[in-house]
Amino acid sequence: MKTALLSTLLAVSLAGAQPAPIPAGAPLELRGLWVDAFGPGLKTPAEIDKLVSDARAMNVNVLFAQVGRRGDCYCNKAAMPRTDDPAVPEGFDPLAYLIEKAHPLGIQVHAWIITTAIWNSATPPKSPAHAFNLHGPDKTGRDNWLMKKFDGTVKGGSDWSLDPGHPDAAAYIRDMYVSVVKNYDVDGIQFDRVRYPDYNPVGGPNGWGYNETALERYRAETGQTGTPAPEDPTWTAWRRTQITNLVRDTALAVKAVRPDVSVNAATITYGAGPTTDAGFETTRPYAEVLQDWRTWVREGYLDVNVMMNYKRDFVPEQAAWFNTWAAYAAGLKVRSPGVTQVSGAAIYLNDPRSTLSQIRKTRTSGLGWAGYSYRTPTADVNAGKRTTAEALPELILNLAGPGGPFAAPARWARPDPRTLRALRGTLTAATGPLGGREVRLLDEMGSVLARTTTNAAGGYGFLRVPERAVRVEVGGVSSDLLMVPAGRVTDLAPLALP
Template identity: 45%
Template sequence: MKMKRTLTAVAGLSLLPALALAAPAGADEPEQQWRGYWVDAFNVGVYTPEQVTGLVDDAQDAGANALVVQVARRFDCFCNDALYPRTDAAIAAAPYDPLAEVIDQAHAAGIEVHAWVNATTLWNSATPPVSADHAFNAHGLTETGADRWLNKRHDGVEQVGTNTYIDPANPAATDYIVDAVASITSNYDVDGVNLDYIRYPDFNSGDFQNDWGYSETSLARFAAATGRTDIPEPTDAQFSDWRRDQVSNLVRKIYVAMYDVDASDRLSINGITYAYGPASYGGWENARPYANVMQDWKGWLDEGIVDTVTAMNYKREWMPEQARMFDEWNTALAEYGAGRHVVSGPALYLNGIDDSVQQAHDVVDAGLDGWMGYSYANVSLDATASADPAVKEAERDALAAALRADVFTTDADVPVMEWKATPTTGLLAGTVATSGVAAAQVAVQVTPVSRPTDKTLGEAITLQTDGSGWFAAVDLAPGTYRVQVQNAGTPGFTVVRVKAGQIAEADIRLRAPR
């Protein structure tokens, strides 16, 4: 495995040049189009070296160029060298390392590997994890206050069945996730990270509201941010915006942390596409990803804090209304790309092979950057209905043959991230602390200036620190910036130089007023 330098703290960011990714263009180069499978870790695929060999062979047969392999299901890891503890699942005994094995075999076949990480799903069993270090044991039902990372619903529920989730508004929990992701990208030669469950949970009392976010820590931080003393309702607009911001803060922090470790790694997120597309609801903010689970993936594309949205466009082609939903979301993806990549991910397990081929055609016809099937384990209705491995394998072979014959008739490369291959903008990140204490939820003004006069050259942007006093901006034009804080005790500022493809540090240390 390729060792990458370890990120010891997100705030300690180096000025890391972006790596050149693109080879000179040639007339005979393959087209650029993402083609891949999600490979879930609840089924066969990565449990043994032999399964990995079969996985890679099947991917080649389908013309796939990317595998999104589930590495972290519930704060565990199908790997041996990450902050997350090694999974309790029945994988081959150590020293077998599923992630390392997939990387070795897939890269040898010219296939990219993206580590699929469930960001907020904590645990789902009456039996606790074996490792004492697992977050469920260290920060679950036995803990109190800020050490209790569990999300809580408006009705007081923390467990749905045995399912538990972390609260994106808990700073310690989210910093742990950031460091865990960084440990994977530092220690393994992955091509990227794919975030799932990067949102608030389901199990809500309505389709256009979210009932979660009522942990003690969350409510205290919301009160501190707004000055309110009431407990907001799930439909409260200010509370919904604030919760949405907590998820966006986590995405932003992961993006910058990954960039600091290896600028060539791709951050993709699994975008929710519940029900109809935005066109049926009067716009993005009325659609269910934004309104129901607090996931603003359109905003993340606009800001540039994700490289790719892999939309979980799980619809049944053989049901006319769901076929319409599928098309509406493809249209939205094409509209929302904002210069990043957008990939539509059909639910193979909900469709027959002919319908999946039709959906693959629809994805290509929509002008999207690629297709990714969910999932490798069950590629059709027949595969899902059968417990026979031979049936599942036969269905994989049939789908691969149909896709190659009718849709993906020539080879393709994963699309180049031009914004990283030849960067024209830079990043800025830092922390604010007052007398050594993190200044959470304070405004940070970033203004382009000339030196040495400090003359303002353009409009300022206003950022806000997260629960750990951290802030960042991406896609900044190269130049000099004044970074100023005014509402964290005494005013303070620093001046930094932003360079294309690099992260500029902008830490501000203040003293509390006497």
């Protein structure tokens, strides 16, 4: 029976039959699928037709589609230039076509963009407007936006990356995401590699972030002198804040354009997970790549936290790590109920039985699920032992066939704008740097509700403002009390500091 059903699924997929939409009354459960742009999947109309059909057959409801690979876009209307990928037909807009095909079936499209990596080829990008051509290794001073390691290394593996401590690079990254939201009816945006690069000792310290403009900024904002060592605690905390502020500022900018767009991040889960929020500060993501996604969840910068819980289920130590991260995320779901927690699985590292095992554990923990990736649905495909065409029907059957975890369809919904209550602002100062200043959100009695830090331009913001009178205070200067309305991002008048 299984062989017959598998043959039927394959025949339907090949025939291109139009699937039925996800029923409006189906239960809510996020079931995601990453679709990368490093191979076939979303580059031609035929690939996208098959992708959408396969996703619907699999009963997944969110496609994390890689529209931004390295400073480019698999789309025609964005701040980044259109991709040079020769597999994309001239004039074709993959993102627009994917949305056109997915939405009628009730499948969401989230624009997955690599946040910091900008180029990885000896041949420069064709577009003169590409960030690598304008701000790459041949540029000097503030015009150079690239990440640099303490030992002078300028590439992490094969990648050049943007330094989030450089104010212009951070603004460019923010605008990449916002431009996609302005021009396309995406359901969400996804940060990927929103951190400092790898190629560090296990557990840290992180050796990156030594762009000259970023270093000058660090010295001005902290009063430190010289060049800090990678393990310097002040330097480490400052760099970690640059990533957090980038996520915050982008989330506020996206929500200011469209409050119902989901902001999510593919977050790191190297090694074992913590058992408490305090314990998160001892994890490899926090110390090794300076990614404090615990704070992003707590402060409401994300609507969805998609852990890249990439572990082999058949390796006992890794299976234990998988479980600890899932348990931690389940606890976060209770402490921050406004943020959906998803355990992303490495289906490319697992055999089909292991993938099913991880899905069941994920659902038992009350988490959403996402699989990486559509192009590499099993370890055998990743190792070149089978093709995607051979393995994908089996994955569909295992997930959505009789007795499978996704046998019944489920839907997913955009964030409700009525739950958004956010504010942002900037400050001016007669003396001293604008960046690195603590901003406090206070209630009418002066109690501190939240804290954040200004970016290089003096910008700040809060995405989880309570329904009560609040004010902001910086260095003894305070705004008036106000009630922040629901459904939008409220902009405050600039605060002038002496």
